[in-house]
Amino acid sequence: MHHTISSLIALAFIPFARCELKPVTTVDESSLKIFQQGIDRICSTSSFSDIYLINNEDPSKVSPYISMFNFNRPVTLRDFRYKGQFQIETCFVAFITSNELSEVVQDHIERFALFIAVLPAGVMETVQNFASMLYKCMMYYFYYDPVTLAGSWTIERGGKRIYTLADVGTGNTAGWNLRGQTVAFLNMDPNRATAHDIEIGQTMAKRHNGTFAMAQGLLQCFDYVYTAIYATSVGSFATLPEMFQMCFLVPRSAPKSVFAILSDPFDYYCWGTFIFTIATVSVLLSLFGESYRQYNVGLVFLELVMNALNGPSHRFYGRFEVRLVGLFMMMNIVLLSCYQSLIISLMSSARYDPEIDTIEQINDTCQFQRDLFMQSLGYRFKNTIYTYRRYESYEEIWANKICLMVMCSDLSTGHALVETQSNNFDDDMDNNLERYFRISKARIRSSAVMYSIMNFSPMRTLIHRYTSAYSEGHLHHLPLVKAKKHSSGQPNVHESIVLVTMRPEDLLIVWIIFLIGCGASGAVFLLELSLVWVPKVLLTIRLNASNKLKMVKRSFKKKKEWKV
The missing domain is CATH 3.40.50.2300 (Response regulator)
Incomplete structure (x- = not known):
């Protein structure tokens, strides 16, 4: 029995006797x-x-x-x-x-x-x-x-x-030698002026043995990105010294007509005061004037208007009349001299109607295409177009006062030395857009602008450092000034004021004013003649008619007498 159990234990350990023990490999x-x-x-x-x-x-x-x-x-x-x-x-x-x-x-x-x-x-x-x-x-x-x-x-x-x-990383030497690699930046806002972004990227690449490139889409490899919506961004953020805002692309104001320019030197209060002065002098002359006492107030008013435009037309009598008309003529000389000098200075540059620069003006003047997404965010305007219409040209859109709400940055739109924000549309649209539209000064919903730096980028420490350095050093205006120097020959930049010799054609407005004055004086003269002679002609016609009636009656009487 004991021999049998020993045999079974020996048989059970036979497989283990054949196994070889291998050493466990450990990590170096x-x-x-x-x-x-x-x-x-x-x-x-x-x-x-x-x-x-x-x-x-x-x-x-x-x-x-x-x-x-x-x-x-x-x-x-x-x-x-x-x-x-x-x-x-x-x-x-x-x-x-x-x-x-x-x-x-x-x-x-x-x-x-x-x-x-x-x-x-x-x-x-x-x-x-x-x-x-x-x-x-x-x-x-x-x-x-x-x-x-x-x-x-x-x-x-x-x-x-x-x-x-x-x-890679945050060590003393990490990220400082790019070894010829590319720092890629992606701009997700097509309306953004990227002079500041390019300046930071080029400076960073130049100082650390690398190159800078602008990515064209999300499928390309990029290290950091600018976008107005950061809800889906994965990475860290670097704040920029500017504000993201919602701006309005509005129609430019129309050029003023000649008659509007002629009324520009004085406001409505000045013109109203001038007319009130003429009316007051007319009443005084018709009541107390020696020679004007025989005329009514309307006729005296027309006489004084012609006097203001073309000078006196007859001799005045009486001390009161001479002094009052003399003061009125002196006022006209000063007033017309100021008016002529202001007209000439105003005609040296183009005159336009007031621009659309407030939220109230935008809400009252502009028309917006219906946008359910914008309405859900609370942007509801007074004039909303609910039907789709195809416009053939920018001029037609401008004539219908169509406006558009776009994203913008206060750094580019508020910089006085750089072309307007609407310049950024010229690459994709017709150049006439700059001619008919502009970015309004009205701004809503301001928020901080940031770079989203990808976590996977080994240059994230470098990008953070240079973005902060540009902001703390107030260098964000420098790229825009450089862009202005290189774009001085472009058609949309603000040109410097230069002195130009005045030509005879530039004084056309003076000739127009002279013709208008002559026409107004002639019209007033004809009206004055009509007021004087129309009653006389009517009286003469009435007397002739009565005389003829009397003669007819006399002839009837004579015929009756002959018959009798």
Whole structure:
């Protein structure tokens, strides 16, 4: 019996006798140090408060690096079955050990998030393909040998290996030598004047051995972006020394007519006072004047108007009449001299009607196309067009007083030395837009302007530094002044005032005023004659008619007498 039990125990240990014990491969200390240093540089504690950790839940496929790594901050676990929202400041560290896990990790690769893949060298190609499909700009790889577990870092931009670990992070030398790489900026507002943005980017690239480029769309690789809507931005923000506002593209005022220009030197109160003075003098002369006493007030009023335009027309009698008319003539001399000098000075430049520069004027004058989105935000105007109409030209839009609410910046619209904000439309539209429309001075909904710096960009520290330096040094006006110097030959800039010799054609308004005065004097003279002679003619006609009637009656009487 005892022999039988011993035989069974011996048979049970036969398989274990055939197994060979293999030594467990451990992570090299130098590789672990490089890995720890890279995580601290790329996902710095100052920028990322926590880390999203993606790992395979199968214990047999756990990465050897995850158990030996110290993150020094809170960690959020995610696996390939989890899908949900992620925080704005997101740093993903994915420990990928097989091609199967690399196929499902695409559900966690947000395009604008910072993504670090820790994987064996054989799995790297699969993750690179997924990153290329998602137009992932920056990818950080720590790949290791699956046998020796010796690893190193590689950083790719647009699928090309360009960076080293020393170029990333917040160290003393990190990010300062771009090694010929490109700093890319994306402008999402087509109406924004980008002179300030280009100046910052070019200065940064020039001082740190790099180049600067403007990205053309979201599918291109960029390091920081300007957009008026930051709701979906993933990254850190750098404040700019300007304000984002909602502006109004309004029609320009129409040129004034000749008659409007003739009335410009004096306001309505001056013209009203002048007419009231003529009426008062007319009443006094018709009541107390020696020679004007025989005329009514209307006739005297017309006489004084002609006197003001063309001088006196007859001799005056009496001390009161001479003194009163003399004072009136002296007033006319001073008044007309001022009027003529003001007219000549006003005609030296074009005269326009008042511009639309207040919210009240915009609400009363402009017409807006119906926009349900703007109405939901509270923008409701008095004159709203509910039907769609196609306009053939800018002149037709200008004639119908069509206005548009656009995004703008106070730095570009408020700078006196730079072309108007509507210049930015000239690249996409006809140049006539500048001729018929302008940006109104009315502004609503001001908010701070910021750069959104992508978390995945290794130059985020550099961009923060230069943006703050330009703001603190008040250098934001310098690029606009430079842009003014280079655009002096463009048609839309404000030209300097120059002295021009006056020509005979420029005095055409004087000839027009003279003709108007002659015509008015002739009309007043004819009206005066009509007021004097019409009653006499009517009286003569009435007397002739009565005389004829008397003669007819006499002839009838004589005929009756002859018959009798």
